[in-house]
Structure formats: structure tokens, C-alpha cells
Amino acid sequence: MHKIKADGQAYKKLLQQYLESNNKSYLDEAKQMSISFVSRNIYPEEIVRIHMKAIDSLYGEVFNEYRQSLEFLLESLIAYRVAHEEYEKLKLEQFELRSEIQVAANMQKTLLATEIPKIEGLDIGAISVPLHQMNGDYYHFITAEDGALGVAIADVIGKGVPAALSMSMIKYAMDSFYEEAMTPSGILRNLNRVVERNVASNMFITMFYGQYFPNSSVFRFASAGHEPGFLFRAKDKSFIEFDAKGLVLGVLKHTHYTQYEIKIETGDMIVLLTDGVTECRRGDRFINREEVIEVIEKYAHLPAQKHVERVYMHFNQLDDFQLKDDFTLIIMKKTV
Template sequence: MHKIKADRQTYKKLLQQYLESNNKCYLEEAKQMSISFVSRNIYPEEIVRIHIDAIDTLYGDGFNDYRRSLDFLLEALIAYRVANEEFEKLKLEQIELRSEIQVAANMQKTLLATDIPSIETLDIGAISVPFHQMNGDYYHFTKAENGALGVAIADVIGKGVPAALSMSMIKYAMDSFYEEAMSPSGILRNLNRVVERNVASNMFITMFYGQFFPKTSIFRFASAGHEPGFLYRAKEKSFVEFDTKGLVLGVLKNTNYPQYEIKIEKDDMIVLLTDGVTECRRGKRFIKREEVIEVIEKYAHLPAQKHVEHVYMHFNQLDDFKLKDDFTLIIIKKVV
């Protein structure tokens, strides 16, 4: 209290000297005094109060209108400080939230990590880039003791942390399956029960699961409402869309998933993707599936991993480096 009284006396003296002499050296002294106020957590509205007190003492009613304008300024500054404190609090909370989400995103990468298996007859490439920090897409590879390749690709209808948590649940559910003894349709049927029991009723998951058997070159697959992939037939030099049927995971408890199989020939190519690929934009319009095929075909001469990376870079640049969804692409080439 004593210090505030001294501040008022000093401020009043500086103000009087400045007004009477118009010497700018007093402005510099006022600035230094203001800096000392900052270090002592004296808010701007308190400085206005000190100013008003100095005006009242020096000039009384002669500055009445001016004093009322300062009262107006005082109220504005009080409201500003309260709002600014709330804003700074929200900024701090956002920083903390972003930090926590980044930690969660790093954990998700570790939890969902999958290695691309080495299979002599195949060249495999995969890329998955989240739209936000957390990825609502998921892909997974397995290699059975008999050399068969298992491949899954999934997409949560939704984004953010809930989608990421759902994908983590899918991953650990799949880890509990003995995949060698289960068909693609059986795996989807079991996953559907997991999702139906454990995921909110307004959240669904699409998924494609396939198994490739090197000894017979047979590819078996089933889909739970997932974005149709493509098969490139080298002999015909043409792409055909996987014609699959199946309800998305989590809608009905007892759902069966039709299973299909095809034979893969040398130089054929399996293309699996999420809707983040097919819903890329060219300007204001979505690209057509034919355009997706054109881009995939453009880089088909590259090894599989380079292939998927170049396709991603193409569409990312096409969309002005602002993709609107998680982007996941898998390409499997039969090289022998």
C-alpha cells in the first residue's frame, strides 16, 4: 500500500513536469516506471487509476470530461484483462492438449506398427499418412508358417482420437486370432463381433482382408464395406475393380461376409486403398477413379515402395499439400 502511494506521487510529479514543460525526457521516465509496474504485476487499469488520481489532484474539475473518458477507458481495460487472461489460459490448455495428442500419436505409431514381410514372389509397398496427428486408417501384414501373406486395410468412419482408439482395438483383436486357421470371411466375422460389442453405435469401420498363397498364387479376400481396390492384369494391360460385398463392421451382430478368390499371374498387381486416396481433389472437384488408375499406372515401373510414395506425393501436390483425409495405399506386385 505504501509503495502504491509512492507510485502515485512519482507519477503525478512526472505528469505535471511533462505537461508544464513538454519535455520528452519525462516520457522516457514514464516508460521506465511502466516497465517496473510490469515486473510487479500491476495491471494497465491500475495505471489508469493512478493517472486519474493525478489529474484530479492537479486540475480538479477543470478536466471533468477528460476524466470521464478515462473512466470509460478504465472499464474497457478491465474487461480486456479478464478476456486476455481467459485467452491465455485457453492457449495454455491447447498447447498441453497438442502435446498429449502428439504423445498419443507416437504411441499409436508404435502400437500399430507392422513390418512388410519378405516373400520371394512378391514386391510389396505400403504408405499411410494421417490427416491429423492421429490416424484413422490402419494396415497390417502377417506371414504364416506356410509362407502365406495376410494383408488387412481398414478405415474408421470418423477422425481423431476415437478413430485412433478404435484402430488400436482392431489391431489387438487381430493379434488374438489364429489367422492361419481362419479365412478372410471368418476374420471379418469375428472382428465384426468385437466392433459391435465395443465401439459406439455411431462409429463404424470398413475393412478389406486378403490372403495370398505363394504355392498356388491364389488370392482370397473379403470386404466389410471397404473402398474397392484394383487388380492389374498384366496380360490384358488393364485394371479391374475388386467386386466385393459386405456390411461395414459393427452394424449387425451376426453378419456373414462373402469370400472371393482369384489367381494372380506374373506381373499382376494388387492395389488396396482407403477413401483418402479416391477422395483427393483437383481444384474444387473430387478426382475420378479413372484418374487414380492413371496415376497408379504412371508410376508402375517403380519398385512397390517407391511406387506408393510417388502416388502419394502426386496426390498431395495435386491437393495443394492439404489432403482432406487419412491416406493409405498398398501395392502388391507378383514378380515371379
């Protein structure tokens, strides 16, 4: 209290000197006084109170209307300070949340990392671009002891940290399965049980799982409600949609997934994707599957990794292009 009284007296003296002399040098002293107020956590509304007391002491009730205007300013400043403190608190919380999400995103990349295998006679490319920091898409390659290649592509219906945790669970569940159970239908059946038991009832996962056998050039596959991929037939330059039906993972405990197989010829191309590829927007319209196919075919002469990157770049460079979901694309080309 003594310090505030002393501040009031010093302020009153400085204000009186300025008003009587109109000497601008006193403004510099006022700035220095304000700096000292800041260092001692004296808020703007307290300065207004000091100013009001100084005016009352110097001029009494002569400036009554002016005093009312200061009371109005005082209430405004009090409300401003409260709102400003809440705003700064919110900014700090948002910063901490962004930092935590970034840490989680980096951990997700580490946990879900998968290397593109080298399979003789097969050129493989993959790209996954998250809409936000956390990726709700997932792809994974598995090479069996007999040389068969397993490829999984999945999409969580739901985003953020819960989706990332779900994908981590899927990845480690797959790693724990016996190789004998790694058929497309077996993988999906087993994962369905894992998801049904461990994932919230409002979160589902779509997945396409395929197996390529280099010795026989056969591709086996099954789908759990996932976006249909394509097979490009080099012989007649046509795209065939993978016609595989199946319930998304986690809906029913006992679900059967039908397995299909198809022969892959030299020059053929397997295209797997998530709905983020076919639900991109350009302005106010969706980029449809036919356009996606055209772009994939346009860059088919490129090596597989450059191919998937160029497809994404093509769309990303369009005017008014908007990702509406995570964008994941895998292309596998039979070269011999």
C-alpha cells in the first residue's frame, strides 16, 4: 500500500508538471515510470486509478465528465486484462498441444515405418501424405521366407491421435501373426478380431491386403471395405477395378473375408490407394476416379517411386487443389 501511495504521489507530481508546462520531456519520464510499473506487475487499470486520484487531487470535481470517461476506460481495461490473460493461457495450451502432437507424429512415423522391399521382377513405389500432422492412413510391406510379398494399405475412419494409436496396434498385430496365417483372408479375419476387441465402437478401419508370388506371378487379395484399387493391363492398356467386397474391420466379431487371385503379366501394374486420393477437391468439385486413372496412366513410363510422387505433385500443383483426407498411393509394376 505504501508503494502504491508513493507511486500516486510521484505520478501526480509528474502529471502536474506536464499540464502546467506542456513540456514534452515529461512524456519521456512518463514512459520510464510506465516501464517501472510493468516490472512491478502494476496493471493498466491500476494506472488509470492513480491517474483519476491525481486529477481529483489537483482539480477536484471540475472534471466530473472527464472522470466518468476514465471510469468507463477503467472497466474496459479490467475486462481487457481478464480476456487477455485467458487468451494467453489458451495460446500456451495450444502451443503445448501442437508440440505434443508433433512428438506423437514423429513417434508414429518411427513406429509405422516400413521399408519398400526389393523383389526381383517387381518395381514398387509408395507415398503417403497426411492431411494433418497425424496420419490416419497406413501401408506396410511384408516379405515371407518363400519370397512372397505381402502388402497392406489401410485407412482409419477417424483421425488424430486415436487413429495413430489404432494403426500402431494394427502394425504390431500383423507382426505377431504366424507366417502360415498371412493369407489375405486370414490377415483380415485375424485383424478384425483385434480391432473388434480393442478399438472404440465408433472407430472402424478399412484395409486391403494382397500377396504377390514372384514364382507364379499370382496376386491374391481381399478387402475389408477399402477403396478399390486397380490393375492396369499392359496388353490392352486397360484399367480393371479390383472387385473385392468385405465388411470394414471391427464391426462384427465373426466376419469372413473372401479371397481372390489374379495372374499378373509383364508390364502390368497394381495400383492401391486410399479414398484420400479419389476424394481430392479442385475448387468446389471432387477429382473423380477417371481423372485419377488418367494421371496414373500419364506417368506410367516412370519408375514406380517417381511415378507415385509425380501423381501427387500433379494434383498438388493444380489451382484450387485441396486435400480432404490423407493421400496414400502404392504402385507395383511387373517388369519381367
